Amino acid sequence: MTKPEFAGVKAGVKVSPRAAAVKGAAVLAVVAGTLAGCSVTPVQPGIGDQSEPPALQDLPLPAGAVVDAPGQTPDAEVEAYDWPGSLRPDRESPEKRVPDIYKRGRIIVGVDQSQYLLSFRDNATGELKGFEVDLAREIARDIFRFPDRVDFRFVDSSKRTEALVSGQVDIVIRTMSITKERAAEVDFSVPYLDSSVRMLVPTSSHLDGAQDLSDERICVATGSNTVNIARENFPQHELLRTRTWTDCLMALQQYQAGLLVGDETILAGFAAQDPLTTVAGEPFATQHYAVGIPKGYDGLTRQVNSTLNRVRTDGTWDAMFKRWLGPHIAPRTAPQPIYREENND
Numbered sequence: 001m002t003k004p005e006f007a008g009v010k011a012g013v014k015v016s017p018r019a020a021a022v023k024g025a026a027v028l029a030v031v032a033g034t035l036a037g038c039s040v041t042p043v044q045p046g047i048g049d050q051s052e053p054p055a056l057q058d059l060p061l062p063a064g065a066v067v068d069a070p071g072q073t074p075d076a077e078v079e080a081y082d083w084p085g086s087l088r089p090d091r092e093s094p095e096k097r098v099p100d101i102y103k104r105g106r107i108i109v110g111v112d113q114s115q116y117l118l119s120f121r122d123n124a125t126g127e128l129k130g131f132e133v134d135l136a137r138e139i140a141r142d143i144f145r146f147p148d149r150v151d152f153r154f155v156d157s158s159k160r161t162e163a164l165v166s167g168q169v170d171i172v173i174r175t176m177s178i179t180k181e182r183a184a185e186v187d188f189s190v191p192y193l194d195s196s197v198r199m200l201v202p203t204s205s206h207l208d209g210a211q212d213l214s215d216e217r218i219c220v221a222t223g224s225n226t227v228n229i230a231r232e233n234f235p236q237h238e239l240l241r242t243r244t245w246t247d248c249l250m251a252l253q254q255y256q257a258g259l260l261v262g263d264e265t266i267l268a269g270f271a272a273q274d275p276l277t278t279v280a281g282e283p284f285a286t287q288h289y290a291v292g293i294p295k296g297y298d299g300l301t302r303q304v305n306s307t308l309n310r311v312r313t314d315g316t317w318d319a320m321f322k323r324w325l326g327p328h329i330a331p332r333t334a335p336q337p338i339y340r341e342e343n344n345d
Contacts, residue, residue: 059254061240062247066222068239074228078285081180085340086190086290087298089306094143097299101170107143109136110155110169110292114246116269117324118175128152131324132173135192135307138316139171139291142307157244158223161185164294171304172292175263179225182292189291189304190337192317193265196283197229200260200267202252202276207259209281213237216258219248225287230261233284249274263287268328288335309337 061067095102111132112119119132137147155163160176163169164186175195178188201207207216210233219240220226230239240257242248249270251257260267267279291304311317312334321332 059256061256062242062251064222064243065247065251066241067217068231068241070236070238072231072239073235074231076179076181076225076228078225078228078232080286081178081183083178083183083188083288083338085338086188086305087301088339088342089302089309092299092302094303097303098143099299101300102143105144106149106151107136107140108151108153108168108170109139110153110160110163110172110174111136112157112174113154114244115175115266116273117328118265118269119173120269131193131320132175134320134324135291135311136171136173138311139304139307142310143303156223157221160223160292164292167294170294170300174292175266175287175289176292177225177263177287178290185295187293187295187297187301189293189301190308190339191288191290191335192308193289194332194335195263195265195287195289197226197261197285197287198264198267198279198283199281200249200252200262200270200277201258201280203278204276205258207280210234210284213259217256219251219257219260220262221245221248224262226262229285234261245270249277252277264329265325268325272328305337312337 090097101107111128113121113128115130115132117130119128119130121127122129133152136150136152140149141147143149153163153169155169155172155174157174160172160174161182164172173192176182176188178191182188199207199210207213213234215237217238217240218230218234219242220230222241222243224245227239227241230237240248240251242251245260245262245266248257248260248262252260253274260270261284264279264283271277271279291308293301293304311320317334321334
């Protein structure tokens, strides 16, 4: 899959007053993908060290990054979407619900490979791990009786809908929240995880919430609906849009942005990787992650919802949450299913 090209890349780099105040602190210039599964020893400034921070102003922005000037309005609704719900599981067998997938012998799942805790590649083993990876394997278990019958494909955040519409993947499990715009092009399972939208900030910045911001540049990932959430909540701030969330983390570490605005589940993974950052502020919105499914493939929707119903009731969901997310975010239970009304005539 070719990567999208962006116009209007801004060469200059703005360093906020709060970031510049973090003098003497060495930069963790490490891409988050290489951090996944690894421990990081933070480099703290030496006592009495009055040296200036590294000169990062001349470093280029991450490839494909775009800086939006303040005042750009959201290009889609940011209000909560009154979603009618998904299809209720039926009593059919997987062989009848998804005959093409069953005959193929594996399910093709679009995922990320760098979102620590959710879907990331373990540097030690090369294996994909995380909450969303485990969920994909549970779906495969219910279709084939074997959880390893999964063909994982990396899908860029901005290409999730396209991957489903074009048939590159059977389903997408990649922090894909339910929005009105996406629901017009693809179908969704019932939600499998809820996440609030918050801020990731350098611990040394002492930013505790939106009320503490001055002129910090905010970073978000292109293709995420948090772009519009950030535009709605921070109209006076520059927005740095990067191709991936890991590029956002790198921009934060290099003082090219003062904070990230994103889903708490994603930010918690970054904070676990980089001890010099922390998740802060009150939630701006709530995201409902669901499995993306090609439009009109009702049998697959019912099959996925059947798995989600099982893992919610047999303790599997709780075990997955405890293993991956429990140590890093507030406790929660599996989202309650939302099913649409159906005409059974």
